[in-house]
Amino acid sequence: MTAVETDADVVLALEGIGRTYLSGEVEVAALAGVDLTVGRGEYVSIVGPSGSGKSTLLNILGLLDRPTSGSYRFEGLEVSGLDETERTAVRGRRIGFVFQAFHLLSHRSVLENVALSMLYTGVSSKDRTQRAREALASVGLEQRAEFTPTRLSGGERQRVAIARAIVADPALLLADEPTGNLDSKTSDSILGLFDGLRAGGLTIVMITHDASVAARADRSVRIRDGVLSAVGAAEHARGGSGGRLGTDSRGAAHQGAQS
Numbered sequence: 001m002t003a004v005e006t007d008a009d010v011v012l013a014l015e016g017i018g019r020t021y022l023s024g025e026v027e028v029a030a031l032a033g034v035d036l037t038v039g040r041g042e043y044v045s046i047v048g049p050s051g052s053g054k055s056t057l058l059n060i061l062g063l064l065d066r067p068t069s070g071s072y073r074f075e076g077l078e079v080s081g082l083d084e085t086e087r088t089a090v091r092g093r094r095i096g097f098v099f100q101a102f103h104l105l106s107h108r109s110v111l112e113n114v115a116l117s118m119l120y121t122g123v124s125s126k127d128r129t130q131r132a133r134e135a136l137a138s139v140g141l142e143q144r145a146e147f148t149p150t151r152l153s154g155g156e157r158q159r160v161a162i163a164r165a166i167v168a169d170p171a172l173l174l175a176d177e178p179t180g181n182l183d184s185k186t187s188d189s190i191l192g193l194f195d196g197l198r199a200g201g202l203t204i205v206m207i208t209h210d211a212s213v214a215a216r217a218d219r220s221v222r223i224r225d226g227v228l229s230a231v232g233a234a235e236h237a238r239g240g241s242g243g244r245l246g247t248d249s250r251g252a253a254h255q256g257a258q259s
Protein backbone atom coordinates (compact mmCIF):
# COMPACT_ATOMS: atom_id res chain seq x y z
CA MET A 1 0.00 0.00 0.00
CA THR A 2 1.10 3.56 -0.61
CA ALA A 3 1.13 6.16 2.15
CA VAL A 4 -2.14 7.76 0.99
CA GLU A 5 -4.11 4.55 1.37
CA THR A 6 -5.69 3.38 4.58
CA ASP A 7 -7.87 0.33 5.11
CA ALA A 8 -10.92 2.59 5.11
CA ASP A 9 -10.15 3.73 1.54
CA VAL A 10 -9.70 0.21 0.24
CA VAL A 11 -12.56 -2.23 -0.21
CA LEU A 12 -10.54 -5.12 -1.50
CA ALA A 13 -6.88 -6.01 -1.91
CA LEU A 14 -5.66 -9.18 -3.59
CA GLU A 15 -1.97 -10.03 -3.35
CA GLY A 16 -0.37 -12.91 -5.18
CA ILE A 17 -3.66 -14.75 -5.57
CA GLY A 18 -3.45 -18.11 -7.27
CA ARG A 19 -6.14 -20.73 -7.94
CA THR A 20 -5.28 -24.09 -9.35
CA TYR A 21 -7.71 -26.84 -10.31
CA LEU A 22 -6.90 -30.50 -10.59
CA SER A 23 -8.02 -31.78 -13.95
CA GLY A 24 -7.37 -35.51 -13.76
CA GLU A 25 -3.65 -35.72 -12.97
CA VAL A 26 -2.91 -32.27 -14.37
CA GLU A 27 -2.91 -29.03 -12.38
CA VAL A 28 -4.55 -26.11 -14.22
CA ALA A 29 -3.57 -22.63 -12.99
CA ALA A 30 -6.80 -20.65 -13.50
CA LEU A 31 -5.28 -17.63 -11.68
CA ALA A 32 -1.60 -16.87 -11.07
CA GLY A 33 -0.01 -14.04 -9.08
CA VAL A 34 -3.10 -11.80 -9.18
CA ASP A 35 -2.66 -8.41 -7.47
CA LEU A 36 -5.64 -6.06 -7.45
CA THR A 37 -6.61 -3.18 -5.20
CA VAL A 38 -10.03 -1.53 -5.48
CA GLY A 39 -10.65 1.69 -3.59
CA ARG A 40 -13.94 2.65 -1.97
CA GLY A 41 -16.24 4.22 -4.55
CA GLU A 42 -14.23 2.94 -7.51
CA TYR A 43 -15.80 1.29 -10.56
CA VAL A 44 -13.42 -1.26 -12.05
CA SER A 45 -14.03 -3.56 -14.98
CA ILE A 46 -12.22 -6.84 -15.57
CA VAL A 47 -12.17 -7.78 -19.21
CA GLY A 48 -10.99 -11.01 -20.77
CA PRO A 49 -11.94 -13.71 -23.28
CA SER A 50 -13.64 -16.98 -22.46
CA GLY A 51 -11.44 -19.29 -20.38
CA SER A 52 -9.20 -16.47 -19.14
CA GLY A 53 -10.15 -16.90 -15.46
CA LYS A 54 -12.95 -14.32 -15.05
CA SER A 55 -15.40 -16.65 -13.29
CA THR A 56 -12.67 -18.01 -11.05
CA LEU A 57 -11.71 -14.46 -10.05
CA LEU A 58 -15.34 -13.44 -9.51
CA ASN A 59 -15.93 -16.47 -7.29
CA ILE A 60 -12.91 -15.57 -5.18
CA LEU A 61 -13.84 -11.87 -4.99
CA GLY A 62 -17.38 -12.84 -3.95
CA LEU A 63 -16.15 -15.30 -1.30
CA LEU A 64 -17.79 -18.16 -3.17
CA ASP A 65 -14.44 -19.88 -3.58
CA ARG A 66 -11.06 -19.79 -1.87
CA PRO A 67 -7.70 -19.08 -3.49
CA THR A 68 -5.06 -21.79 -3.31
CA SER A 69 -2.39 -19.16 -2.59
CA GLY A 70 -2.07 -15.47 -1.76
CA SER A 71 -3.83 -12.93 0.44
CA TYR A 72 -7.32 -11.44 0.07
CA ARG A 73 -8.19 -8.56 2.38
CA PHE A 74 -11.81 -7.42 2.22
CA GLU A 75 -12.53 -4.20 4.11
CA GLY A 76 -9.30 -4.74 6.01
CA LEU A 77 -10.12 -8.33 7.02
CA GLU A 78 -8.03 -11.25 5.76
CA VAL A 79 -10.77 -13.45 4.34
CA SER A 80 -8.80 -16.17 2.54
CA GLY A 81 -8.63 -18.29 5.70
CA LEU A 82 -12.22 -17.79 6.92
CA ASP A 83 -14.43 -20.85 7.23
CA GLU A 84 -17.63 -21.30 5.25
CA THR A 85 -19.92 -19.82 7.94
CA GLU A 86 -17.77 -16.71 8.33
CA ARG A 87 -17.49 -16.22 4.57
CA THR A 88 -21.26 -16.59 4.18
CA ALA A 89 -21.79 -13.89 6.82
CA VAL A 90 -19.42 -11.41 5.14
CA ARG A 91 -20.88 -12.20 1.72
CA GLY A 92 -24.48 -11.77 2.86
CA ARG A 93 -23.91 -8.44 4.57
CA ARG A 94 -21.26 -6.79 2.43
CA ILE A 95 -21.40 -8.10 -1.15
CA GLY A 96 -24.16 -7.77 -3.75
CA PHE A 97 -24.19 -9.88 -6.92
CA VAL A 98 -25.65 -9.25 -10.36
CA PHE A 99 -25.43 -12.11 -12.87
CA GLN A 100 -26.00 -12.37 -16.60
CA ALA A 101 -28.96 -14.73 -16.11
CA PHE A 102 -30.66 -12.61 -13.38
CA HIS A 103 -31.27 -15.60 -11.06
CA LEU A 104 -34.64 -14.42 -9.76
CA LEU A 105 -37.18 -16.69 -8.03
CA SER A 106 -39.90 -17.02 -10.66
CA HIS A 107 -42.74 -17.88 -8.23
CA ARG A 108 -42.07 -14.97 -5.88
CA SER A 109 -43.10 -11.39 -6.47
CA VAL A 110 -40.55 -8.79 -7.47
CA LEU A 111 -40.85 -7.30 -3.97
CA GLU A 112 -40.24 -10.67 -2.32
CA ASN A 113 -37.24 -11.34 -4.55
CA VAL A 114 -35.62 -8.16 -3.29
CA ALA A 115 -36.74 -8.42 0.34
CA LEU A 116 -35.74 -12.11 0.70
CA SER A 117 -32.10 -11.26 0.06
CA MET A 118 -32.06 -9.61 3.52
CA LEU A 119 -33.55 -12.67 5.25
CA TYR A 120 -30.43 -13.50 7.28
CA THR A 121 -29.17 -10.00 7.96
CA GLY A 122 -31.13 -9.34 11.16
CA VAL A 123 -33.41 -6.75 9.52
CA SER A 124 -37.07 -7.06 10.61
CA SER A 125 -39.68 -8.25 8.12
CA LYS A 126 -41.37 -4.82 8.06
CA ASP A 127 -38.05 -3.06 7.41
CA ARG A 128 -37.11 -5.60 4.74
CA THR A 129 -40.30 -4.80 2.85
CA GLN A 130 -39.79 -1.07 3.24
CA ARG A 131 -36.19 -1.22 2.08
CA ALA A 132 -37.13 -3.46 -0.84
CA ARG A 133 -39.70 -0.89 -1.96
CA GLU A 134 -37.08 1.85 -1.78
CA ALA A 135 -34.55 -0.24 -3.74
CA LEU A 136 -37.18 -0.96 -6.41
CA ALA A 137 -37.99 2.75 -6.61
CA SER A 138 -34.29 3.50 -7.09
CA VAL A 139 -34.24 1.30 -10.21
CA GLY A 140 -37.56 2.67 -11.49
CA LEU A 141 -39.65 -0.44 -10.78
CA GLU A 142 -41.89 0.50 -7.85
CA GLN A 143 -44.92 -0.10 -10.09
CA ARG A 144 -43.87 -3.72 -10.67
CA ALA A 145 -43.50 -4.75 -7.01
CA GLU A 146 -46.36 -7.27 -7.05
CA PHE A 147 -45.53 -8.81 -10.44
CA THR A 148 -43.70 -12.10 -10.76
CA PRO A 149 -40.46 -11.88 -12.75
CA THR A 150 -42.01 -13.98 -15.53
CA ARG A 151 -44.14 -10.95 -16.48
CA LEU A 152 -41.12 -8.66 -16.86
CA SER A 153 -38.82 -7.91 -19.78
CA GLY A 154 -35.13 -8.87 -19.60
CA GLY A 155 -34.12 -5.32 -18.77
CA GLU A 156 -36.72 -5.12 -15.99
CA ARG A 157 -35.53 -8.45 -14.57
CA GLN A 158 -31.99 -7.15 -14.45
CA ARG A 159 -33.25 -4.02 -12.66
CA VAL A 160 -34.87 -6.25 -10.04
CA ALA A 161 -31.58 -8.14 -9.69
CA ILE A 162 -29.76 -4.84 -9.19
CA ALA A 163 -32.30 -3.74 -6.57
CA ARG A 164 -31.78 -7.08 -4.81
CA ALA A 165 -27.99 -6.62 -4.95
CA ILE A 166 -28.00 -3.13 -3.42
CA VAL A 167 -30.87 -3.38 -0.93
CA ALA A 168 -28.66 -4.46 2.00
CA ASP A 169 -26.29 -1.54 1.34
CA PRO A 170 -23.24 -3.65 0.39
CA ALA A 171 -19.62 -2.46 0.36
CA LEU A 172 -19.09 -4.11 -3.03
CA LEU A 173 -21.30 -4.75 -6.04
CA LEU A 174 -20.00 -7.62 -8.17
CA ALA A 175 -21.46 -7.87 -11.64
CA ASP A 176 -20.83 -10.81 -13.98
CA GLU A 177 -21.67 -9.96 -17.61
CA PRO A 178 -24.78 -8.04 -16.47
CA THR A 179 -25.73 -7.02 -20.01
CA GLY A 180 -24.87 -10.34 -21.65
CA ASN A 181 -28.52 -11.31 -22.20
CA LEU A 182 -29.78 -7.86 -23.22
CA ASP A 183 -30.13 -5.96 -26.49
CA SER A 184 -27.94 -2.90 -26.95
CA LYS A 185 -30.56 -0.28 -26.01
CA THR A 186 -31.53 -2.14 -22.84
CA SER A 187 -27.84 -2.75 -22.06
CA ASP A 188 -27.21 0.96 -22.25
CA SER A 189 -29.96 1.75 -19.77
CA ILE A 190 -28.66 -0.94 -17.36
CA LEU A 191 -25.14 0.47 -17.69
CA GLY A 192 -26.65 3.89 -16.95
CA LEU A 193 -27.94 2.46 -13.68
CA PHE A 194 -24.44 1.28 -12.79
CA ASP A 195 -23.13 4.79 -13.63
CA GLY A 196 -25.69 6.21 -11.19
CA LEU A 197 -24.73 3.75 -8.45
CA ARG A 198 -21.09 4.63 -8.89
CA ALA A 199 -21.95 8.34 -8.72
CA GLY A 200 -23.72 7.57 -5.44
CA GLY A 201 -20.47 6.17 -4.03
CA LEU A 202 -20.95 2.41 -4.50
CA THR A 203 -17.85 0.31 -5.23
CA ILE A 204 -18.37 -1.79 -8.36
CA VAL A 205 -16.37 -4.58 -9.97
CA MET A 206 -17.78 -5.67 -13.31
CA ILE A 207 -16.62 -8.70 -15.26
CA THR A 208 -17.16 -8.69 -18.99
CA HIS A 209 -15.74 -9.88 -22.29
CA ASP A 210 -17.05 -6.71 -24.00
CA ALA A 211 -14.56 -3.82 -24.26
CA SER A 212 -17.31 -1.22 -24.78
CA VAL A 213 -19.03 -2.33 -21.55
CA ALA A 214 -15.66 -2.34 -19.75
CA ALA A 215 -15.01 1.23 -20.90
CA ARG A 216 -17.89 2.55 -18.78
CA ALA A 217 -15.84 1.90 -15.65
CA ASP A 218 -13.23 4.27 -14.14
CA ARG A 219 -10.52 1.83 -15.14
CA SER A 220 -10.13 -1.60 -16.65
CA VAL A 221 -7.89 -4.51 -15.97
CA ARG A 222 -7.37 -7.29 -18.46
CA ILE A 223 -7.21 -10.95 -17.58
CA ARG A 224 -5.53 -13.42 -19.87
CA ASP A 225 -4.53 -16.97 -18.95
CA GLY A 226 -5.20 -16.15 -15.30
CA VAL A 227 -2.85 -13.16 -15.21
CA LEU A 228 -4.01 -9.55 -14.70
CA SER A 229 -2.57 -6.50 -16.41
CA ALA A 230 -3.71 -2.88 -16.37
CA VAL A 231 -5.47 -1.48 -19.45
CA GLY A 232 -3.96 1.90 -20.37
CA ALA A 233 -6.23 4.97 -20.13
CA ALA A 234 -6.20 5.57 -23.89
CA GLU A 235 -7.07 1.98 -24.72
CA HIS A 236 -9.71 1.95 -21.99
CA ALA A 237 -11.31 5.09 -23.45
CA ARG A 238 -11.33 3.55 -26.94
CA GLY A 239 -13.23 0.56 -25.61
CA GLY A 240 -16.59 1.97 -26.65
CA SER A 241 -18.34 5.03 -28.00
CA GLY A 242 -20.13 5.60 -24.71
CA GLY A 243 -16.95 5.14 -22.70
CA ARG A 244 -15.74 7.60 -20.10
CA LEU A 245 -12.10 8.32 -19.47
CA GLY A 246 -10.63 6.94 -16.28
CA THR A 247 -10.59 10.31 -14.54
CA ASP A 248 -11.02 9.07 -11.01
CA SER A 249 -8.79 11.21 -8.81
CA ARG A 250 -7.91 8.12 -6.78
CA GLY A 251 -6.61 6.36 -9.87
CA ALA A 252 -2.96 7.12 -9.17
CA ALA A 253 -3.25 5.76 -5.65
CA HIS A 254 -4.88 2.55 -6.82
CA GLN A 255 -2.65 1.18 -9.52
CA GLY A 256 -4.62 -1.96 -9.26
CA ALA A 257 -3.10 -4.58 -11.45
CA GLN A 258 0.42 -5.67 -11.95
CA SER A 259 1.18 -8.78 -13.91
Ligand code: ADP
Nearest residue numbers: 021022023028030049050051052053054055056
Ligand atom coordinates in the same frame (compact mmCIF):
# COMPACT_ATOMS: atom_id res chain seq x y z
P1 ADP B 1 -13.79 -17.56 -17.83
O1 ADP B 1 -14.79 -17.24 -16.78
O2 ADP B 1 -12.93 -16.37 -18.21
O3 ADP B 1 -14.39 -18.21 -19.03
P2 ADP B 1 -12.88 -19.61 -15.96
O4 ADP B 1 -12.52 -18.90 -14.71
O5 ADP B 1 -14.19 -20.33 -16.01
O6 ADP B 1 -12.72 -18.61 -17.21
O7 ADP B 1 -11.75 -20.71 -16.28
C1 ADP B 1 -10.35 -20.42 -16.25
C2 ADP B 1 -9.56 -21.71 -16.52
O8 ADP B 1 -9.72 -22.61 -15.44
C3 ADP B 1 -9.99 -22.45 -17.77
O9 ADP B 1 -8.84 -23.02 -18.36
C4 ADP B 1 -10.90 -23.51 -17.23
O10 ADP B 1 -10.92 -24.63 -18.07
C5 ADP B 1 -10.27 -23.84 -15.89
N1 ADP B 1 -11.29 -24.26 -14.91
C6 ADP B 1 -12.30 -23.53 -14.41
N2 ADP B 1 -13.02 -24.24 -13.52
C7 ADP B 1 -12.45 -25.47 -13.45
C8 ADP B 1 -12.71 -26.67 -12.69
N3 ADP B 1 -13.73 -26.73 -11.83
N4 ADP B 1 -11.91 -27.73 -12.90
C9 ADP B 1 -10.86 -27.68 -13.78
N5 ADP B 1 -10.55 -26.58 -14.51
C10 ADP B 1 -11.32 -25.50 -14.34
